[in-house]
Amino acid sequence: xxxxxxxxxxxxxxxxxxxxxxxxxxxxxxxxxxxxxxxxxxxxxxxxxxxxxxxxxxxxxxxxxxxxxxxxxxxxxxxxxxxxxxxxxxxxxxxxxxxxxxxxxxxxxxxxxxxxxxxxxxxxxxxxxxxxxxxxxxxxxxxxxxxx
Amino acid sequence: xxxxxxxxxxxxxxxxxxxxxxxxxxxxxxxxxxxxxxxxxxxxxxxxxxxxxxxxxxxxxxxxxxxxxxxxxxxxxxxxxxxxxxxxxxxxxxxxxxxxxxxxxxxxxxxxxxxxxxxxxxxxxxxxxxxxxxxxxxxxxxxxxxxxxxxxxxxxxxxxxxxxxxxxxxxxxxxxxxxxxxxxxxxxxxxxxxxxxxxxxxxxxxxxxxxxxxxxxxxxxxxxxxxxx
Numbered sequence: 001x002x003x004x005x006x007x008x009x010x011x012x013x014x015x016x017x018x019x020x021x022x023x024x025x026x027x028x029x030x031x032x033x034x035x036x037x038x039x040x041x042x043x044x045x046x047x048x049x050x051x052x053x054x055x056x057x058x059x060x061x062x063x064x065x066x067x068x069x070x071x072x073x074x075x076x077x078x079x080x081x082x083x084x085x086x087x088x089x090x091x092x093x094x095x096x097x098x099x100x101x102x103x104x105x106x107x108x109x110x111x112x113x114x115x116x117x118x119x120x121x122x123x124x125x126x127x128x129x130x131x132x133x134x135x136x137x138x139x140x141x142x143x144x145x146x147x148x
Numbered sequence: 149x150x151x152x153x154x155x156x157x158x159x160x161x162x163x164x165x166x167x168x169x170x171x172x173x174x175x176x177x178x179x180x181x182x183x184x185x186x187x188x189x190x191x192x193x194x195x196x197x198x199x200x201x202x203x204x205x206x207x208x209x210x211x212x213x214x215x216x217x218x219x220x221x222x223x224x225x226x227x228x229x230x231x232x233x234x235x236x237x238x239x240x241x242x243x244x245x246x247x248x249x250x251x252x253x254x255x256x257x258x259x260x261x262x263x264x265x266x267x268x269x270x271x272x273x274x275x276x277x278x279x280x281x282x283x284x285x286x287x288x289x290x291x292x293x294x295x296x297x298x299x300x301x302x303x304x305x306x307x308x309x310x311x312x313x314x315x316x317x318x319x320x321x322x323x324x325x326x327x328x329x330x331x332x333x334x335x336x337x338x339x340x341x342x343x344x345x346x347x348x349x350x351x352x353x354x355x356x357x358x359x360x361x362x363x364x365x366x367x368x369x370x371x372x373x374x375x376x377x
Binding site: 081083085086088089101103112114129136137138146148 | 224225226227228229230231234237238241301330331332333334336338339340342343344
């Protein structure tokens with residue numbers, strides 16, 4: 001169960017076979033490391049699930065843990081997804097924008113625009129606005145580095 | 149190369165007229181022609197044929213997305229790296245489009261004073277078998293059929309670029325997916341998938357990578373969780 005962190009990323013991004021199983025294993029190992037660094041305050045919150053028999057030989061005795069660190073990461077990810085909603089995103093000048101478009105199965109047109117901002121979206125819960133991170137000098141692209 | 153094509157398109161007809169004068173029996177370059185060319189009065193090897201002119205004008209239109217993509221790749225602005233997949237898909241979309249607008253030939257026109265300012269793209273070029281509706285056609289002066297040579301270029305470019313980058317693969321490199329999922333301007337899953345930025349499979353696998361990145365950051369910089377605005 002206690003393995004060096006480097007073992008968790010053996011050529012991670014070049015592996016194409018058994019991708020899901022590799023990721024599940026890596027996430028589980030990261031969980032273990034996070035648990036060691038910041039153990040859950042209450043042991044009762046840790047739910048240990050017995051592994052299926054098929055995986056037992058390959059995975060050893062590693063338990064699948066639902067721990068607080070994983071929950072924090074997932075909650076952070078979910079809250080980040082909220083910031084992608086239409087109301088937060090600014091409106092672009094369509095005539096001067098690059099447009100990537102496509103239709104869904106019902107025929108509805110979906111678009112992603114990159115260009116000059118003509119109308120700001122709603123403020124994020126922190127009071128900041130996505131439009132503030134868009135750099136007009138680069139053709140209306142959002143500076144992701146600055147955003148984070 | 150595209151810049152050379154643009155320059156030749158700008159002065160194409162004027163250049164052809166000048167070449168014809170220079171290579172005529174009275175011209176100062178007549179001696180450059182071979183005996184066969186002189187006998188047949190054929191200077192097509194030294195000047196633009198009508199098809200050459202057509203292909204060059206159409207090529208300028210269909211190759212422009214590729215040029216824009218090359219310029220994007222050379223742009224080192226900090227906000228550019230996160231748009232790599234978007235620019236790739238946009239280049240494929242524009243090059244593979246059924247219709248492409250091009251500039252008209254404005255040389256040989258007396259009223260044009262600046263050949264570099266060609267105005268709007270008023271000619272629409274369509275691929276073979278494509279129907280252009282009247283509403284679209286009325287926005288252009290002419291609708292012309294794409295030359296087979298140009299159409300072949302479009303198909304080859306789209307196929308080759310997509311294959312080289314592996315955009316059709318089920319598993320897309322995190323270098324092409326992570327920034328898509330970290331950029332709120334691309335919207336939620338439905339927008340990303342329906343615009344073709346990522347396939348459903350590429351999205352779900354990219355999201356697994358992102359979750360791992362979030363956990364990785366929590367391991368080495370716990371403040372990451374509070375740095376999102």
